[in-house]
Structures are given as structure tokens and as C-alpha cells.
Amino acid sequence: MKQFIILFVLVAVCGCKNTPAGSEMKELNVQLKTVADSISGLMSKYHYNPEELASEEYIELEGKVQELAKTSQTKQEFVDGYNKLWTEGPFSHVRLAKMEQPADQIANYIDSLRVGDQSVSLEWMNKTALLTVNTMMGVDTQERVFEAYQQIAEKRTDTLIIDLRNNGGGTFAGIPLIGHLVKDTTDIGMFVSQKWWRNNSNEPTFEDIKNLQPWKGWSIKTFWQDVQNNPLTRVQIVPMYPHFGGPVYVLTSNKTASAAEFTTDALARMEKVTIIGQTTSGEMLSQKMFDLPYELQISLPIADYFSTRIGRIEGKGVNPDITIDQSAAKELSLDLIKGEKLEDTMAKVQEKLSNKEK
Known part of the structure; x- marks a missing residue:
């Protein structure tokens, strides 16, 4: 009987500890959904070409972002996951980060950097x-x-x-x-x-x-x-x-x-x-950078x-x-400056590159 009571107390204590965590997680996911919705709103308002936001690729990515907001267990996980998704995004210059300073101050900072x-x-x-x-x-x-x-x-x-x-x-x-x-x-x-x-x-x-x-x-x-x-x-x-x-x-x-x-x-x-x-x-x-809820910031084109x-x-x-492979570009330019023929220096550089790969 004593063992049963101890076990019951342990279960009760563990249950009490898990409940706030679950509640906090739910609150976090609500916050992240707010962030995801805010990004979508900013994109619609400021993106250079609204037609690109109607593409299948962009709509699919938006869905993945919403799913990420539901499943991320920390704010940083959401930030990292968002940026990873956008490495394969339909256009460049989109990046999510934690806010270091308000967006309206960033331009002044860059101008004096x-x-x-x-x-x-x-x-x-x-x-x-x-x-x-x-x-x-x-x-x-x-x-x-x-x-x-x-x-x-x-x-x-x-x-x-x-x-x-x-x-x-x-x-x-x-x-x-x-x-x-x-x-x-x-x-x-x-x-x-x-x-x-x-x-x-x-x-x-x-x-x-x-x-x-x-x-x-x-x-x-x-x-x-x-x-x-x-x-x-x-x-x-x-x-x-x-x-x-x-x-x-x-x-x-x-x-x-x-x-x-x-x-x-x-x-x-x-x-x-x-x-x-x-x-x-x-x-x-x-x-340009824009502020988001919960101390996050998005840059978008x-x-x-x-x-x-x-x-x-x-x-x-x-x-x-x-x-030519970028690692050989300098050598090739110097050879051309010396007066070597393009076909000769290309052959020489390509041979060096091939030997490196072996």
C-alpha cells in the first residue's frame, strides 16, 4: 500500500510538471502562427511583384511555414527551419532573425557602418x-x-x-x-x-x-x-x-x-x-527589414x-x-596578362584541376 501511494504521488508530481510545458508549447505555437501570418501580410504588402506570390512554389512554401509554426518547440527552431525552407525558395533575399534593433533604425546603422x-x-x-x-x-x-x-x-x-x-x-x-x-x-x-x-x-x-x-x-x-x-x-x-x-x-x-x-x-x-x-x-x-511580433524580424525583397x-x-x-572553376580564375587571368594564348592556359589550368580531383 505504501509503495502504491509513493507511485501515485510521483505520477501526480510528474503530471503537474508536464501540464505547464504543454500549455507553454501551445502558447508558443500560437505565437509562431501569428509570426507566420504577419510575414505573409508583409510579403503581400511590400513584395515587388504580387504575381510571384500566386505561384504554386510560393503557396506550397507558405503551407510548410504554417506547419513549421505548429510543430516548432522553440522560437530558434522556427527561425532556423524557416531560413532552411527559404534556401530553396522561389526568390532570394528572404531571411528571418531575432530582432537586434528596430527595423526603422537599421537603415541609419547601415548608412554609417x-x-x-x-x-x-x-x-x-x-x-x-x-x-x-x-x-x-x-x-x-x-x-x-x-x-x-x-x-x-x-x-x-x-x-x-x-x-x-x-x-x-x-x-x-x-x-x-x-x-x-x-x-x-x-x-x-x-x-x-x-x-x-x-x-x-x-x-x-x-x-x-x-x-x-x-x-x-x-x-x-x-x-x-x-x-x-x-x-x-x-x-x-x-x-x-x-x-x-x-x-x-x-x-x-x-x-x-x-x-x-x-x-x-x-x-x-x-x-x-x-x-x-x-x-x-x-x-x-x-x-528591406521589417519588424515582427515576439521580437523577430524579417528581411524581404x-x-x-x-x-x-x-x-x-x-x-x-x-x-x-x-x-572556369573559380579557384583557377586568378591563375588564368595572370597567364593571359603574361601573353599566353587562351587555349593553352585553359588546357594547363584544366589539367591542374583534374589532378587535384584525383
């Missing part, structure tokens, strides 16, 4: 300059690109290699990267907001922007406001001093993304530029981008002039 020395490096191999740009983010990245071109001019550099293989994008550092290479004012593309697709079914072309004033500035806060308020935002590059007129080789990989892609595309239209490596990521949209050269980059990427 300094990312450090690792953003840009410049080195020389005889009369060839290797300019590595690892991000387009940061006020100091822009400054370092300006400074790099000044040094390139002072050293009377013959040839320039621009390495964008590890550049996942950012903000405006691509502007001076292009500006010091163009001889004439050049329209490179346009950002396309929901206001365009609400009234048009055709993809925009240069004819649609030729009478618009080009967007000017260095503020992501201003850019986000303007790109949402206007159907089309014209992107035009103005020549910058000092101008570099020698041959340029741009190295790319499948990690070259976002702002690094419109930079690659802009450079690719110049006769003196050769793109070497892999097709870029195909993730060329403009995103508010504008698409169309190049005046190749059209839409999202989902396609920018193709290189010479396709």
Missing part, C-alpha cells in the same frame, strides 16, 4: 594590380575603393584584376568600382517595385526609364524610400576621376551575389573587361533589378566570358 580592413585589399604583381573587394557594404569599403583607384593611377598600373569571388553584395561600393572604369555616363539598369507590376505586365526596358532622373546618393535609407515610392528607379553610372583605361579582368564565383552582380554586369559591357570564373549567384534583388544589357539577373546570374 564601417566593416573594417578585410573589405578591400590591393596588391601588385609587377604592373598588374589585384583589387579584392569582399563586400559592397560599408562606408569604409567605398572609401577604400576610391583610395585604391588613386594608388592604381599613381603607380601607372597597366592591368587591373578585380576579385569579386567572395563578394556577397551589400550597398553602394560597386558604384566607384564601376565609375573609375567607364569613359561615358552609362545606364546600367533599373530597380522595379510593386508599383510597376500593379500596372504593367511587360518587363521594363531602357525606353521606360530614359526620361526619368537617375537616382543619386549614398544612403540606403533614402534608396529604400525612393525605390518603393517609384515604379522604376534608374541606375546610371557617371565617370569618376582618376579613370583607369587599361585591360580589366573580373573574377567571379557562384558566391558573387546581389550588389556584386549588378557590378559584374555593368563591368561586363565594357570592351576592355573580361569576366573569368563562374556564373554569379542569381540573387539580385533589393531587400521590395524591388527587382533589370539590367539594360541582359534583363533580369535574379534566378539567372551573370555569365562569365571565360568559364
Whole structure:
């Protein structure tokens, strides 16, 4: 009898402990469903093209998100699961995270952000300059690109290699990267907001922007406001001093993304530029952050981008002039600078790559 009473007490105690946990879990799943619904609402309100939200792929993903909200046992599990689902999503630039600061403060933060020395490096191999740009983010990245071109001019550099293989994008550092290479004012593309697709079914072309004033500035806060308020935002590059007129080789990989892609595309239209490596990521949209309930935050795309050269980059990427594994792109460019024939250096590099795989 005594053993039975002890067992009964243990069961009762365990049952009492489990009840709050079950209640808390139910409350969490209700909260996560609220988050999922809020994301859907924001997507409908701000996504650049409502038609893409009617696709089977997007609707199926929405269903998976709702199911994830029902089954996640922690907020972090939901965040991780959501981002994993979106790695195979129908478009890029969607990411869920815990809120570190309110969304309306993030633009100010980005506008003043300094990312450090690792953003840009410049080195020389005889009369060839290797300019590595690892991000387009940061006020100091822009400054370092300006400074790099000044040094390139002072050293009377013959040839320039621009390495964008590890550049996942950012903000405006691509502007001076292009500006010091163009001889004439050049329209490179346009950002396309929901206001365009609400009234048009055709993809925009240069004819649609030729009478618009080009967007000017260095503020992501201003850019986000303007790109949402206007159907089309014209992107035009103005020549910058000092101008570099020698041959340029741009190295790319499948990690070259976002702002690094419109930079690659802009450079690719110049006769003196050769793109070497892999097709870029195909993730060329403009995103903005929005606050969600329960201290979460979502970034989602508010504008698409169309190049005046190749059209839409999202989902396609920018193709290189010479396709080679990104790990061999630098070596191949240096061989070409030395005067080796393309077919000879390609054969040599391919043989090295094959030997590595063995």
C-alpha cells in the first residue's frame, strides 16, 4: 500500500510538471502562427511583384511555414527551419532573425557602418594590380575603393584584376568600382517595385526609364524610400576621376551575389573587361527589414533589378566570358596578362584541376 501511494504521488508530481510545458508549447505555437501570418501580410504588402506570390512554389512554401509554426518547440527552431525552407525558395533575399534593433533604425546603422580592413585589399604583381573587394557594404569599403583607384593611377598600373569571388553584395561600393572604369555616363539598369507590376505586365526596358532622373546618393535609407515610392528607379553610372583605361579582368564565383552582380554586369559591357570564373549567384534583388511580433524580424525583397544589357539577373546570374572553376580564375587571368594564348592556359589550368580531383 505504501509503495502504491509513493507511485501515485510521483505520477501526480510528474503530471503537474508536464501540464505547464504543454500549455507553454501551445502558447508558443500560437505565437509562431501569428509570426507566420504577419510575414505573409508583409510579403503581400511590400513584395515587388504580387504575381510571384500566386505561384504554386510560393503557396506550397507558405503551407510548410504554417506547419513549421505548429510543430516548432522553440522560437530558434522556427527561425532556423524557416531560413532552411527559404534556401530553396522561389526568390532570394528572404531571411528571418531575432530582432537586434528596430527595423526603422537599421537603415541609419547601415548608412554609417564601417566593416573594417578585410573589405578591400590591393596588391601588385609587377604592373598588374589585384583589387579584392569582399563586400559592397560599408562606408569604409567605398572609401577604400576610391583610395585604391588613386594608388592604381599613381603607380601607372597597366592591368587591373578585380576579385569579386567572395563578394556577397551589400550597398553602394560597386558604384566607384564601376565609375573609375567607364569613359561615358552609362545606364546600367533599373530597380522595379510593386508599383510597376500593379500596372504593367511587360518587363521594363531602357525606353521606360530614359526620361526619368537617375537616382543619386549614398544612403540606403533614402534608396529604400525612393525605390518603393517609384515604379522604376534608374541606375546610371557617371565617370569618376582618376579613370583607369587599361585591360580589366573580373573574377567571379557562384558566391558573387546581389550588389556584386549588378557590378559584374555593368563591368561586363565594357570592351576592355573580361569576366573569368563562374556564373554569379542569381540573387539580385533589393531587400528591406521589417519588424515582427515576439521580437523577430524579417528581411524581404521590395524591388527587382533589370539590367539594360541582359534583363533580369535574379534566378539567372551573370555569365562569365571565360568559364572556369573559380579557384583557377586568378591563375588564368595572370597567364593571359603574361601573353599566353587562351587555349593553352585553359588546357594547363584544366589539367591542374583534374589532378587535384584525383
